[in-house]
Amino acid sequence: MAYGQKIREYTTEPFFLTPLIDHLPVSKTVPTPEKFFGHVTGAPNILTYSKPLADYLRALEKASPRVHVISMGPSEEGREMVVALISDADNLSHLSDIKRMNGRLADPRGLQEAEAQALLKRTVPMYWLTGAMHAPESGPPEMLMELAYRLAVSEEPNIKTIRKNSIVMITPVLDTDGRDRAVDVYRYRKANPGKAPIPLVYWGKYVAHDDNRDGMTLALKMSKALTKTWLEYHPQVMHDLHESVPFLYISTGTGPYNAWIDPITVSEWQDLAYEEIEQLTKANVPGVWTHGFFDGWAANYGKTVADGHNAIGRFYETFSAGGADTGIRSTGSASTREWYRPNPPFPSVRWSLRDNVNLSESGILVALHKVASEKDRYLQNFYLKSKRAVAKGRTEGPGAWVFPSNDPARKRQAMLLKLLQSHGIEIQRLDEAANLDGQSIPRGSYVVRMDQPYSRMADMLLDTQYYKPSDPRSYDDTGWSLGPLFDVKTWRIKDPAILDRQMSPSPDITMIESDAPRLTKPLRIALVHTWTNTQDEGWARLALEGMKVPYDYLSVHAIRDNADLRAKYDLILIPQTGGSAQSLVNGIPKVGDPIPWRPTPEYPNLGGPDATDDIRGGLELAGVANLQKFAREGGTLVCVGNAARMPIDYGLVSGVSITPPQALNAPGGVYLTTKEDAESPLLKGYGANLAGYFNMNTMPILSTGGGSGQGRGGAPERASGRGSLTDPDVIQGRPPYTPKAKPGDVPENDSPRNQGDRPRVLLRFAGRDQVMVSGMIDHPEELAGKPALIDCPTGKGHIVLFAINPFWRGQTVGSYQLVLNAAEWVKP
Structure with a gap:
């Protein structure tokens, strides 16, 4: 068959081809991917937009009783997310019954054992495959089209077992907005080889790679749709498909594993992974491995929807084809042989999109067949984990x-x-x-x-x-x-x-407005983004919009080009961003031709949420000067995390410095801060302590001129001598002395030598033994007592520096009001 010949042609090496996928079954009524799209899956230099992918699944539904497609709803920008359910026609005709039975196993309260065993015999497990959660990871959506066809049409024994004993759910694209932008960016690069490529400035409307860190707070429509769909169908396995390391990494993890997941799930991770590794290695595929990449700890991934609900969450990382390119690729350190990687990738390889398709599709077919052929075991485990979760309140x-x-x-x-x-x-x-x-x-x-x-x-x-x-x-x-x-x-x-x-x-929680993050008068707020990194500022936009706080969305170029910012704005917020102060100021180097980011008739998905004719350049010195002028004229400039480096390094504030960590290890967690300045309006409404998010890998450790007031043990230091921390020292040989004020004395603060804009520490990280609330810290003495929030009066205004991130992944709701309080400083 011509399709099989194309598979072999596009596969770069014979060891990247397995008997599971080296051909495609024939159907007289069901369209192949080639017939529908005009090319074979994995063809070089071709990527498919999200809507045609969904349209193909609906074409399969129209042609085959083994396929049923449902909508998961729209993305933030209105593009549809879908899921196709593929199984024997008899299973799909009883879909509502299977949903009900699986839901009953998920909630076994009041379920008698005999009734449970009867349900287990009648129902089948569901296995949900999802692709393109990360927009530039291009292979999974293409592969899932061929897999859907194969599952719907093939009469091979392994496929018949999968259809009879399970329902396969397929979502080709989760980030539909980002996928369409990524396809346009790829097509532009292929069509303009002599021009600078356009980077994928935005993925989804709000965040990029971090959309796979929304599994807890469900701030994005994608995460909401994932959770809603899981709670409706209760699939026993959710398998998320990604791209990065060579050639095929299958998730288990180095540990420590998440302590709240049932250990049965951890065993199932290993069991499925080693089955796939064994079968693909038997087929002479190199570089299929597990363990040494992921840790299995955090609960913020999309697959948490399964892991946290007594199901199995897993993922693949397949070597990327850089879109749909073919060429020699280096595999780097992943080519070393380790105990967990006895059959490593080659140090370099000729790799293609079809190789990517082959490995992931082959591995998935192994996993689907294992779950289907051992359906009783996986259903029993699901039921048992659900029972153990109900028993948790009285057991552990x-x-x-x-x-x-x-x-x-x-x-x-x-x-x-x-x-x-x-x-x-x-x-x-x-x-x-x-x-x-x-x-x-x-x-x-x-x-x-x-x-x-x-x-x-x-x-x-x-x-x-x-x-x-x-x-x-x-x-x-x-x-x-x-x-x-x-x-x-x-x-x-x-x-x-x-x-x-x-x-x-209590099905309905009453929403009390009295302590809502709020502004008491309308203020003019600008939120600033760079053209180099729009990842973290998207969380700030989500927070402000969730609080219904109006703001203008400006690029650093708008700050650079407006010398009278104070005429338009009261608060300018520069959220956490990547890079250094210099990268914020310099931006993308101004070499070559302009690099646009806006839609065109040929590339309609470029642009958004902001657009420009040229993304090169950054804030630049003119922008720094404009921000300094803005603050001196009475505005409030708020800089979060790495953005705080800019006013420090470029002299907008004095008396504040950055302390490089020596042995500290605090890689993202919850850390306690204590109120230093109880009178500051910025802390209005807050108690003595506030838990904040800090990550030493992306945020600076701030210091002020007077030191932190904390010693290595986290307690205030004093000179060596008699007494204790609270019992004063007495210097031998001299009487005690306390000066007495007289009329006409000049107060110390009015002394010319002390006038000027001095930073005020508003929040400090707590002492050594109290600073960690949740997560990990090593050598806490380097963080203890350091400023977490600093107000730097500047002329008539303020520059506020955050060493904690008040807008982190929808988790830091308790910190939101700090930023709004900063806005309240500005007088109307």
């Missing part, structure tokens, strides 16, 4: 998490409770007061019982994380406790007696 505990009804942070409390409900977690209200674990729990308090099916997900989000410093390098954040980050009270009640107290379901 805790009994419940309580949100006290007298917490003044009612709005933030409601936001967190509604987020838990979005994960399918049930909320109850206590009908009477209780006294348990030394806590006086008032009547009406919200209770998250740990004897419910998704107790592990709730515990995962609310509990405290500890990541041992000597464990393997963390792949992402080490701590994420949402109670402290939302700045709300959460009580972990260990006593299972809480479960016997009278309480009532």
Whole structure:
């Protein structure tokens, strides 16, 4: 068949071809990918937009009773996300019954064992495959089209087993907005080989790679759709397809594994991975491996929707083809032989998009066949994990998490409770007061019982994380406790007696507005982005829009070109961004031709959320001067994280410096800050302490001229001598002395030598033994006592420097008001 010949032609080496996919079955009625798209899957130099991919799945549905397509809803920019369900026609005709039975296994409360075993015999597992969560990872959407056809048409024994004993769910593109931009960027590069390529400035509307870090707060429509679909169908496996390391990495992880996931799931990770490795290695495929890439710890990935709900979350990383290019590629350190990689990739290889398709499709077919042929085992495990989750409240505990009804942070409390409900977690209200674990729990308090099916997900989000410093390098954040980050009270009640107290379901959480992040008067706010990194500022946009705070969205070029910013704005916010102060100021080098970022008739998906004729250049010295003028004329400039380097390095503030870490290791977690200046309007509404997000790998450690006031142990230092920290020293040989003021004395602060704009530390990181709330820290003395928030008065205005990130992945709701309070400083 011509299709099979093209597969072999596009495959660069025979060892990248397996008998599972070296041909394509023939159908007289169902269109092949070649017939529909005009090319074979994995053809060089060709990528497909999101809508034709969805249209092909609907063409399969029209031609075959084995395919059913549903919509998952639109993206932020209106592009549709879909899922195709592929199975025997008989299974699909009973889809509603299978959904109901799997839902009953997911919630086994009140289910008798005999009834459960009957359900297990009648239902089938579901295996959900998702592609293009990361827009530039181009192979999975193409591969999934061929896989869908193969599953719908083939009469080979392994495919027939998959169809009979399971339902395969296929979502070709999750980030539909980013996928279409990535295709335009690739097509532009191929059509203009003599021009500078256009970088993928934006992926989705808000965030780029971080869309796979939204598994907890569900801020993006993609994450909401994933969770809603999982809760409707309860697939036992969710398999997310990515691209990076060679040739095929299958997720398990170095550990430490997430402590709240049922250990059965961890065993299933290993079992599936080693089956795929064994079968592909038997087929003489090199470079298929596991373990040494991911850690399995953080709960923020898209696959958490499965892991946190007693299912199996997994992913692939297949070697990227750089779009759909073919050529010699170096594999770098992944070519070394390790105990977990006994058959490593070659140091260099000729690689193509078809090679990418071959390896991922072959591995998936092995996994699908294993789950289908051992369906009873995977369904039994799913049912058992669900039962163990219900038993959790009375076995390993805790009994419940309580949100006290007298917490003044009612709005933030409601936001967190509604987020838990979005994960399918049930909320109850206590009908009477209780006294348990030394806590006086008032009547009406919200209770998250740990004897419910998704107790592990709730515990995962609310509990405290500890990541041992000597464990393997963390792949992402080490701590994420949402109670402290939302700045709300959460009580972990260990006593299972809480479960016997009278309480009532609370399906509707009342939204109290009194403590909502707010502005008391309309202010003119600008949020600034660079053209080099639009990742983190998207979280700031989501936060402001969630609070219904209006703002103008400006590039650094708009700041550079406007010398009278104060006439238009009261607050200018530069969120966390990558790079140095110099990269913020210099931007993309101005060499060669202009690099546009805006839509054209030929490339309609370029541009958005902002557009320009030339992304080169940055803030530049003119922009720095304009910001300094803005602050001196009464505006407030807020710089978060790495953006705080710019006013320090370019002299907009004095008395503030950056301290390079020596031995500190704090790679993303929740850290405690303490109020230093109780009178500052910026801290209005806050108590003595606030938990904030800090990551030493992306954020600077700030210092002020007077030192941190903290010693190596985290306590205030004093000179050696008699006494203690609180018992004053007495210098021998001289009497005590206290000066007496007289009329006419000039106050110290009015002395000419002390006039000027001096920085004021508003928040400091807590002492050595208190600074870590959740996550990991090694050598905490380097962070203890350092400024977390600094106000630098500048002329009539302020420059505010954040060493914590108030807008981090939708998690730091408790910090939002700090930025709005900064806006309140500006007088109308």
